[in-house]
Amino acid sequence: MARSSQAIFGLIGAGGHGRETMPFVRAHIAAHPDLGIDVDRVVFVDRQAGTAVGGHLVLAEDEFAAMDAERLFAVAVGQPAVRRAIAERLESARCRALTLIARTATVVDSARVAPGALIAPYALINADASVGRHLIANAHSSIAHDCLVGDFVTLGPRACVNGGVRIGDGVEIGAGALIRQGLSIGAGAVIGMGAVVVKDVAPGATVVGNPAREVAR
Template sequence: MEKGRTVIVGAGGFGRELITWAGDAHLAGRLPPLAGLIDDAPGALDGFDYPVGIIGSIADFAPQPDDRLLMAIGTPRVKAAVAGLLGDRGGRFATMIHPTAVIAGSARIGEGTILCPLSLVSADAAVGRLVSVNALSSIGHDVRVGDRSTLSAHVDLTGGVSLAEDVMVGTGAKLLPRVKVGAGATIGAGSVVYRTVGPGRSVYAAPARTLRAAQPDSAAR
């Protein structure tokens, strides 16, 4: 069991999810006990009933030497700014692997990355620093995920996909084999991506094409 305390950075939806999942990781001996959350909106948890609360603002937080921070901010550019701010103050971001996550022995996971319940990282995949992989998302064999990228729930990165840094992938998106996505791009929820996405581009929707026209039934001729 690690010494110190765990502090969640951000008290939005993902931060609230991490309250439970960080507790699971603590019970599995993978994180120190959860002390609370930091957020610049002091009322972010008003109306919710959780065993921990807001213990300070991001702007004023002074990390202690034994603190382990969990990044609960999804938007990559905001994540980068907050990580830089807290890192300059000596903050250390913990790697959280939920007990139900499945990771191949040949996969590599970067510092500060969060793997949520029932996520999968397959053979020879490489996941960068401060990446968020939400519940039930799958990272296939030989996939590369750049620093600070965010995979929402139910995302499927199939074999050989490559995401550069700071990519945001929406819920339920599927990237077909060997697709490359440039830095700072956004993949909308439910998208099916089958070709390269350039840096900073945003793509949405699931293109459906007719593979074969239906043949008229012989009885209708």
């Protein structure tokens, strides 16, 4: 792709999650012409550079970061540590993280969402919740009122975080997991698929089952 002064958007990750995310990326960009991004300036950024995925060119990360244009991006990589490393590299190259919200998602007007979030179809961020940088909220996941969610947190499909929960940076919450109201989930914790969390989770712990029990630290 030739260099240009026109803005370009890069979706980082051309795997399964990236391919699921791209349709609502296109819809979001089409609904926000103020971003100045044409559909042919929407690309994947991945190791498959030089190919095309779903009709979108794939660029290498260093190629994208070096382009002579305004570079906006979001990271469609589920693992929080990997997502953090990529985002920090791109931000240090003066690329700008863009928050992307699917048309059918709901972010209420009192909620606060930091840059870089990917909020998938039918996800919900409810009253006075605050979520950190580069959240991934997969389809049908929900964060209830007054939750405080750190940076680089991943919610799997249909994960449900009830009111007043505090979630540290880099937490992974598996598909269908349920977290009781008012709990604290420490940084780097992993909540297994379908887990029912009824007590606080220590930083770095992995919990599974119903009720959820720690299996690793």
